[in-house]
Amino acid sequence: MNTKIYNFEANKPFSDRAKSLIPGGSHTYSKGSDQFPSDQPFIVSHGKGCKLYDMAGNEFTDFAMSLGTVTLGHAYGPILKAVEAEIYKGVNFTRPSVIEGDLAELLTQIIPSAEMVKFAKNGSDATTAAVKLSRAYTGRDYVARCKNDPFNAVHDWFIGSTIISRGVPKCVRDLTLQFEYNNIDSVKKLFDEYPNQISCFLLEPLSFIEPSNNFLQQLKDLCEKNGSVLIFDEVVSGFRFRLGGAQEFLGIKPHLTALGKAMANGFSVSALVGQRDIMKLGGIDHDQERVFLLSTTHGGETHSLAAAKATITEIMKHNIIDHFWKVGESLQKGIRQRALSDNTIDYIQIGGYGCKPSFGFVDNKGNFSWEARTYFLQESLKRGLMFPYVVPSFAHTESDINFAIDVIGECLIKIKSGFENGDLQKHISGDIVKPVFRKFN
Ligand SMILES: Cc1ncc(COP(=O)(O)O)c(C=O)c1O
Incomplete structure (x- = not known):
């Protein structure tokens, strides 16, 4: 001692x-x-x-x-080297830089549910963008989040449902519903009480409690049956349970996923990834009404993306x-x-x-x-x-x-x-x- x-x-x-x-x-x-x-x-x-x-x-x-x-x-040396090399090439540009495509491609190769990718700086940006996109995709306002998750975002849809809801309007607070992990009846109850009104179910797929009775697959099936989007908050579990996150460990693909923390060895990078038909609504090549998805000045900051690319490479290598x-x-x-x-x-x-x-x-x-x-x-x-x-x-x-x-x-x-x-x-x-x-x- x-x-x-x-x-x-x-x-x-x-x-x-x-x-x-x-x-x-x-x-x-x-x-x-x-x-x-x-x-x-x-x-x-x-x-x-x-x-x-x-x-x-x-x-x-x-x-x-x-x-x-x-x-x-x-x-950590190899990450610092990758960051340094990128910094000398310039850190942010008027048009997309090649590293954005490099990292997006890498994520689609390693995250099972990732067909398209959008980068941001914080986990909250990614979870909140997933909620926004689900609302747009389904045309529904309610959001269901898991009561057992300590934290999913700094934004009003989440904070308004906690004990520190001061500053969040009641009309926003009322739109966030809650279900319990491993309690499929609490999910069914929400679908019964709010038929065709819930845009998404968002949760950390694995945290401290083990899933039982095939809870996560049942949740996905119910979401698909009722037209809701299933969002995995893998801000913590991503790049940790497996390289492809908890979804790889579990063998269950959500429709959208938020990634963050472990992605870039401390550098600020997060990502929203998911199914193409939902993700592309945030793009500029469809005929539907537009969705203002993530649009951040620093989302393409090159050295942070280089840190993420190098971190993932190191994880695989060792x-x-x-x-x-x-x-x-x-x-x-x-x-x-x-x-x-x-x-x-x-x-x-x-x-x-x-x-x-x-x-x-x-x-x-x-x-x-x-x-x-x-x-x-x-x-x-x-x-x-x-x-x-x-x-x-x-x-x-x-x-x-x-x-x-x-x-x-x-x-x-x-x-x-x-x-x-x-x-x-x-x-x-x-x-x-x-x-x-x-x-x-
Ligand atoms: C599970 C989970 N989701 C989302 C977030 C939000 O991430 P950030 O603090 O990067 O916005 C956190 C942060 O602790 C988290 O633990």
Whole structure:
């Protein structure tokens, strides 16, 4: 166990500046200071591989990898080279550049349902474009999204259906319906209540729960029977479960797919891909009324597309999908074994898939505990482990995995005794971390 205890104080001026100038202090709520120990200010200086360095000079082993975008490692050489080569050719032009076609072609070869491709910068752009296109294609206004998905987009159709709906008009909120994963009756109920009115069903095909009773195929069949579009949000699962995403892993093709995060090793690229007859509505060579699909100044930014092309090439070359699964499975197995031998297994829930495992800390009644999560984050960060959630990367080695298992094992012993003695809170020095989706601060 790494017993070195870090000091975070030198980060404070940088963290205070960010908080005073940027609402929320960061550009994603899940990176905000309310998600991490409040007395450990943290501003990143740089990263290399799976190591992260803060402005206080501390080194961390990073298992979160920028919300899962950095699949190969921070500052990964071959991607930097591909980006550099492209930058010197110019980064954005008045007409399409050749790399747009190169990458679009590559995606149609590897994503099973991709017949046409449109690039953007964020996952939200892609999911929201899929919703817009479905509405145009079906001439229907309602959207059905999966209640179990924590997040699909920053846009009103999604945010209006969450607890933070402030700023979204009621008429927009009323158009988003919800169904439950693995509950085909909840899907049938929506079709019964809103006949011929639902444009699309959108969901993450695989997240933490395994599909049962052929749920996804049943959902696709019902969508086709009722004239709705099936959209897979593969912003997280794409390029992770398989190179062709969860749809390749499952053998089920949706009509439209949103891709993002893992596509370009942290560079900003996302894509809407899908069936030609739907996608082409966003084009300029049909006789129907036009659909204003994605149209973004930076959608064809060449070096980001070069990063995506190089990332996909690296994944294929080094069989990196297998590496993701091995890292996650080693963590799941190692943490379980450690917790069993320390008799702390009742305080951790281990789930998810090898390529995207999940670990949650629970109290002595088996309920998810924000206190235990806060204590764990506080103690693990103090020891140089960044493990708010886990997204395996090519950069993670056996020694990184063993380090994480050691730190988690130590923390679990303390969490157990804290719950047994009723004094866990006493060992937490700052505020308890909070969920992103809450109505008030
Ligand atoms: C499943 C899923 N879909 C869509 C998004 C939105 O992606 P972005 O933040 O790039 O807009 C996210 C972001 O976390 C996500 O996890």
